[in-house]
Amino acid sequence: MKSAMIFRLLMLAGGLALALLPSFAQAAPPVERVFRIEASSFAYKPGQIQLNLGDRVTLELVSMDVVHGLYLDGYDLSLTADPGQTARLTFVADRAGSFRFRCNVTCGAMHPFMIGKLTVGPNHSFTLAAGLTISAIAIFLLIHPRRASQ
Amino acid sequence: MTRHELTRFPLIKALLKNRWPQLAVYAALLAGFIFAIFAGFVGSPVGNHNFSIVFVWIAWWAMLILAAVPFFGRGWCAVCPIPLPGEWLQRGAILELAPTGKGVSLGRRWPNPLRNIWMQNISFTLVALFSSVILTMPLITAVVLSAMFFLAIGSSMVFERRAFCRYLCPVGGFIGLYSQIAPLELRVKTTRACASCKEKPCYHGSEAGYGCPWQVFPGGLQKNSYCGLCMECLRTCPVDNIAVNLRPFSSDLATPTKRLDEAFKAFIMVGAALIYAGVLLGPWGALKDAAYRIGSGVWFAYVGVFLSVLFVLMPSLYALAVKAGMLLAKTSSAVRPAFAAMSAALVPLGLMFWVAFSLGFVFTNATYILAALSDPLGWGWNLFGTANIPWQPLFTGLLAPLQTLVLIAGMLWSAGTAQKIASAAGVRPLPVIIYCLLATLVMLGLLL
Numbered sequence: 001m002k003s004a005m006i007f008r009l010l011m012l013a014g015g016l017a018l019a020l021l022p023s024f025a026q027a028a029p030p031v032e033r034v035f036r037i038e039a040s041s042f043a044y045k046p047g048q049i050q051l052n053l054g055d056r057v058t059l060e061l062v063s064m065d066v067v068h069g070l071y072l073d074g075y076d077l078s079l080t081a082d083p084g085q086t087a088r089l090t091f092v093a094d095r096a097g098s099f100r101f102r103c104n105v106t107c108g109a110m111h112p113f114m115i116g117k118l119t120v121g122p123n124h125s126f127t128l129a130a131g132l133t134i135s136a137i138a139i140f141l142l143i144h145p146r147r148a149s150q
Numbered sequence: 151m152t153r154h155e156l157t158r159f160p161l162i163k164a165l166l167k168n169r170w171p172q173l174a175v176y177a178a179l180l181a182g183f184i185f186a187i188f189a190g191f192v193g194s195p196v197g198n199h200n201f202s203i204v205f206v207w208i209a210w211w212a213m214l215i216l217a218a219v220p221f222f223g224r225g226w227c228a229v230c231p232i233p234l235p236g237e238w239l240q241r242g243a244i245l246e247l248a249p250t251g252k253g254v255s256l257g258r259r260w261p262n263p264l265r266n267i268w269m270q271n272i273s274f275t276l277v278a279l280f281s282s283v284i285l286t287m288p289l290i291t292a293v294v295l296s297a298m299f300f301l302a303i304g305s306s307m308v309f310e311r312r313a314f315c316r317y318l319c320p321v322g323g324f325i326g327l328y329s330q331i332a333p334l335e336l337r338v339k340t341t342r343a344c345a346s347c348k349e350k351p352c353y354h355g356s357e358a359g360y361g362c363p364w365q366v367f368p369g370g371l372q373k374n375s376y377c378g379l380c381m382e383c384l385r386t387c388p389v390d391n392i393a394v395n396l397r398p399f400s401s402d403l404a405t406p407t408k409r410l411d412e413a414f415k416a417f418i419m420v421g422a423a424l425i426y427a428g429v430l431l432g433p434w435g436a437l438k439d440a441a442y443r444i445g446s447g448v449w450f451a452y453v454g455v456f457l458s459v460l461f462v463l464m465p466s467l468y469a470l471a472v473k474a475g476m477l478l479a480k481t482s483s484a485v486r487p488a489f490a491a492m493s494a495a496l497v498p499l500g501l502m503f504w505v506a507f508s509l510g511f512v513f514t515n516a517t518y519i520l521a522a523l524s525d526p527l528g529w530g531w532n533l534f535g536t537a538n539i540p541w542q543p544l545f546t547g548l549l550a551p552l553q554t555l556v557l558i559a560g561m562l563w564s565a566g567t568a569q570k571i572a573s574a575a576g577v578r579p580l581p582v583i584i585y586c587l588l589a590t591l592v593m594l595g596l597l598l
Contacts, residue, residue, distance in 0.1 A: 043435020073546040109286040110442055112515055117433035126598040129554040130591055136558050137587050
């Protein structure tokens with residue numbers, strides 16, 4: 001019984017640590033970055049981009065087949081690239097977290113699912129959510145110890 | 151548990167007993183359904199400019215998974231247009247009651263070996279395997295909807311009652327699973343009245359209405375899974391013993407299943423939600439390519455992984471968790487009954503996985519609904535002046551917090567369910583709770 005209680009308390013501590021630690025993590029200094037993103041039906045290459053908070057970023061969108069676009073969730077930015085052409089967008093990554101970018105020009109059947117992911121800093125959205133999830137279940141088990149050990 | 155009978159209000163009862171309101175909804179939805187098929191065949195091949203894709207896979211799906219199933223259970227089945235033409239032919243009538251024998255159906259009994267939901271498990275899995283083209287290509291959506299339509303008519307012509315809904319429909323299977331959660335139920339008021347009723351008009355029919363189309367005897371109803379809320383029994387019961395009740399959420403999960411077909415439905419739904427989140431909403435182009443290139447080598451690899459996750463990996467790990475729970479409880483009985491019973495814990499988890507997944511694409515694609523309303527065939531019409539509304543994702547800042555909350559709620563709901571049913575199943579719930587936690591973390595990783 002005592003070990004079960006210790007397990008749940010450790011779980012709670014681990015969950016809270018996971019949720020809160022990225023807030024205290026040492027952020028890398030911002031730099032200037034350029035990413036070339038090749039868009040072809042129905043994927044971006046690279047599909048995942050990692051940035052530091054404060055980076056000044058230029059996205060170069062190159063369409064490899066038909067007209068493609070890129071809309072960045074959270075930043076409400078978009079650009080469009082004609083086939084064989086390069087479109088550029090520069091912005092400062094001043095919002096931490098994980099953001100999807102999606103094609104904003106109808107490009108074919110799988111267009112609604114042409115999605116990439118841009119992460120600014122550590123993926124705080126995930127670590128916070130995971131930490132809260134673990135904490136929630138630990139609290140649940142602490143509140144209902146008898147039923148849990150039935 | 152507290153229940154509030156809705157049918158004690160005369161207006162509600164009159165609305166439910168009267169066939170006209172139901173027929174009005176049926177007619178509207180049947181027209182929409184046929185138009186979706188028509189649009190799929192003749193409209194624009196571009197999915198997000200075609201009524202069949204936008205209204206079936208965005209509008210209807212959002213309504214179904216975010217509202218109808220969680221709050222009304224089989225409420226959608228009560229108004230679903232797919233079985234209607236077959237049922238009308240089977241009965242030989244649309245609205246009025248027809249004498250027995252007027253309809254055109256062989257009226258055969260559904261075969262005993264298939265009186266389970268394995269066929270629904272298979273039909274859902276088939277749709278899921280081809281989902282990348284079904285969800286995006288109007289023509290394929292039209293073919294699938296037509297196939298369901300004619301299969302429903304055909305099964306009504308050969309078999310008695312609603313065999314398609316009960317045993318074949320790919321959607322009906324998971325609606326039945328998750329209807330156990332809904333705070334709405336149809337039940338008898340007292341079982342004693344049913345026991346003393348000799349004619350059983352609720353099952354066999356009478357001059358007041360048809361026998362249960364879902365092949366259910368209301369007196370034996372203990373869960374929502376197979377009650378289609380068609381209200382025939384409310385019309386036929388001679389002693390006013392049928393009630394539609396409001397009740398606490400997930401009441402049915404207190405009496406978990408003993409059947410493996412129902413248990414596997416829970417795994418299929420959880421596994422499919424995880425795979426969809428990764429393939430459709432994830433940033434991995436190779437996965438999308440594999441799901442889309444049907445018939446290619448990578449697609450067969452995708453099929454192999456898909457089936458392995460749904461039918462082998464997830465159930466095997468769950469069986470191990472249940473076995474660990476049995477060891478902790480020092481229970482030496484067979485694993486299979488405990489495995490089936492404990493699968494009830496996956497029901498809230500699975501529904502919340504689907505809610506979180508659906509929020510992900512409904513919010514981002516909802517603006518297509520307004521455009522398709524004005525130009526349903528993608529022919530350049532502008533009926534309501536909304537055809538040129540630009541695509542704009544909605545609430546993207548709220549999406550991650552909302553999905554997180556939904557998934558945490560689902561996990562806690564599942565943990566509570568596991569605790570409630572564990573002692574009757576002879577297991578300790580902790581390993582199952584850890585399984586639910588790990589599945590939730592994977593889902594969070596895929597969505598965030």
